Amino acid sequence: MQKLLDMITAKMQQAFADAGYDAAFGRVTVSNRPDLCEYQCNGALSAAKQYKCAPIAIANAVAEKLDKADFSMIEAVMPGFINLKLSDAFLQAYLEEMRSAEDFGIEKFGAGHTVVVDYGGANVAKPLHIGHLRPAIIGESLKRLHKFFGYHTIGDIHLGDWGLQMGLIIAELQERQPDLPYFDLDYTGEYPKESPFTLSELEEIYPTASSKKTDPVFAEKAHTATFELQQGRRGYRAIWDHIMGVSLPDLHRIYDLLDVHFEKWLGESDADPYIPGMIEDLKTKGHAVESSGALVFPVAEEGDKKEMPPCILVKSDGSAIYATTDLATMVQRMQDWQPDKMLYVTDKRQNLHFEQIFRAAKKGGIVRAETELEHVGHGTMNGADGKPFKTRDGGVLRLEALINDMTEFVRAKVVENKIVDETEVEDTTDKIALAALKYGDLSNQPTKDYNFDLERFAAFEGNTGPYILYTIVRIKSILARYGAWEHLPIQVPANIYAKDLMLAITKAGPALEAALKTSSPNMICAYIYDLAGAANKFYHETRILTEEDKALQAGYISLIGLAKRILETCIDLLGFSAPEKM
Numbered sequence: 001m002q003k004l005l006d007m008i009t010a011k012m013q014q015a016f017a018d019a020g021y022d023a024a025f026g027r028v029t030v031s032n033r034p035d036l037c038e039y040q041c042n043g044a045l046s047a048a049k050q051y052k053c054a055p056i057a058i059a060n061a062v063a064e065k066l067d068k069a070d071f072s073m074i075e076a077v078m079p080g081f082i083n084l085k086l087s088d089a090f091l092q093a094y095l096e097e098m099r100s101a102e103d104f105g106i107e108k109f110g111a112g113h114t115v116v117v118d119y120g121g122a123n124v125a126k127p128l129h130i131g132h133l134r135p136a137i138i139g140e141s142l143k144r145l146h147k148f149f150g151y152h153t154i155g156d157i158h159l160g161d162w163g164l165q166m167g168l169i170i171a172e173l174q175e176r177q178p179d180l181p182y183f184d185l186d187y188t189g190e191y192p193k194e195s196p197f198t199l200s201e202l203e204e205i206y207p208t209a210s211s212k213k214t215d216p217v218f219a220e221k222a223h224t225a226t227f228e229l230q231q232g233r234r235g236y237r238a239i240w241d242h243i244m245g246v247s248l249p250d251l252h253r254i255y256d257l258l259d260v261h262f263e264k265w266l267g268e269s270d271a272d273p274y275i276p277g278m279i280e281d282l283k284t285k286g287h288a289v290e291s292s293g294a295l296v297f298p299v300a301e302e303g304d305k306k307e308m309p310p311c312i313l314v315k316s317d318g319s320a321i322y323a324t325t326d327l328a329t330m331v332q333r334m335q336d337w338q339p340d341k342m343l344y345v346t347d348k349r350q351n352l353h354f355e356q357i358f359r360a361a362k363k364g365g366i367v368r369a370e371t372e373l374e375h376v377g378h379g380t381m382n383g384a385d386g387k388p389f390k391t392r393d394g395g396v397l398r399l400e401a402l403i404n405d406m407t408e409f410v411r412a413k414v415v416e417n418k419i420v421d422e423t424e425v426e427d428t429t430d431k432i433a434l435a436a437l438k439y440g441d442l443s444n445q446p447t448k449d450y451n452f453d454l455e456r457f458a459a460f461e462g463n464t465g466p467y468i469l470y471t472i473v474r475i476k477s478i479l480a481r482y483g484a485w486e487h488l489p490i491q492v493p494a495n496i497y498a499k500d501l502m503l504a505i506t507k508a509g510p511a512l513e514a515a516l517k518t519s520s521p522n523m524i525c526a527y528i529y530d531l532a533g534a535a536n537k538f539y540h541e542t543r544i545l546t547e548e549d550k551a552l553q554a555g556y557i558s559l560i561g562l563a564k565r566i567l568e569t570c571i572d573l574l575g576f577s578a579p580e581k582m
């Protein structure tokens, strides 16, 4: 379906042409003076310069040519603006088409294209902490948004499962339990099925080992263990399997709490088999060169405004690092999925890393020249006081603890306000808490830092997730009391509140498209905040259920029904859903 603004622009361009002027001047914009008009065209002002006459004369001539059926107001005003209001008939026809089309008639321009969204970024053996919230929920939203526009989407968590943290755990385990068969090079039997550690033990082993990194002897052991693991030492692979076996179910569990789901749970380790071939290829092409014992890929370009260090492919100790596995992962993705686009959602402090590997991938022919590579670097979530988020004892807060805090806060409200029957408390609480958490985050531009403010995010009024849910729930209850509404056509006389709501509805497609093109879920939030505001205003100011004119009532109902469906679609793209009651 054509965008409303494009349709009006086409009409305006035709009017310019009919009046004898260049059609290109007929660009229409949403009015910046909603008190005066809904749309406006300032083209006569520019045209006046070319045609050397008064702008108002052109504006008048063009206004004459516009079709009166489409507009309830066409005004040429000094010095030469054309102000427009849409007619009921025109707007109704447009909304009716949106209502009856699939997904509101929004064009699926991603059809036939594949996008990989690399997000989440969890590291095995380390519990998810609050730093993992943003990449998980921004990535999930961007993935859903791409899917909505018809892309074939593959969300890949790209687990950190292959680096030094693995060597640290192995080294620490060896110090604690040197007699385990995993460390005996002569052992040829089967290794025990049972893990030598539980999840909570593992969560203690890793930080202990990590704190010993400054001890040169221990660090050396950990590096060697990492290297040997990557070389395929049997006993170490078996420990690695245990680490994965213990860690993954817990990661799944927490991402499930956030309603974040990955199509692929691949990790750095899965890229490992692609490394030797890739290195050979880059050497042959002359991209990989020796530099003080390491193998590097220079990526600096003439005109660089900042220092651009080379991408390190193999360290002097022979081990592969972050950049290596990321490049090898691209080899795998291109081979298996041929994506047109790869989107990476991580902390923006990783900017340089992605600039380096994107350059290397293009120069080295790992991806095609036209493959889109984008890094969505997000800012930090701080505490309500604007300072880095810390637990009371100064540690890093676990993601699960943050989710629990929000859930408990919301549950108390749900219980206290007797919102739902006891049996529905949990489900309602979870939905509201998730909306509070996600909307609180996603309503900020991804690159910006923001302050986590539990009470503000969970408030039922203001620009919050719960407010959006509340609007949906209110509409649902009106619809439920009315009866079957799904088939009712849009037929509403546009009183001012209805008209604002109708205009807001027409902006769904453009808002979602802009959010996708700039990787900004915050644009979806801004849009639904406006839409929810218009819907609220409309049903407060309009007698709907008590309206005696049945045809009119049906028109009202169909209008709020459409608003509800758009709101529900948008919150699904943000990654949450509405309860039945609130």
Ligand code: ARG
Pocket: 118, 119, 120, 121, 122, 123, 158, 159, 160, 326, 344, 345, 346
């Ligand atoms: N595991 C990484 C970290 O903790 C994030 C991974 C992001 N994805 C990627 N392809 N590099 O920083």
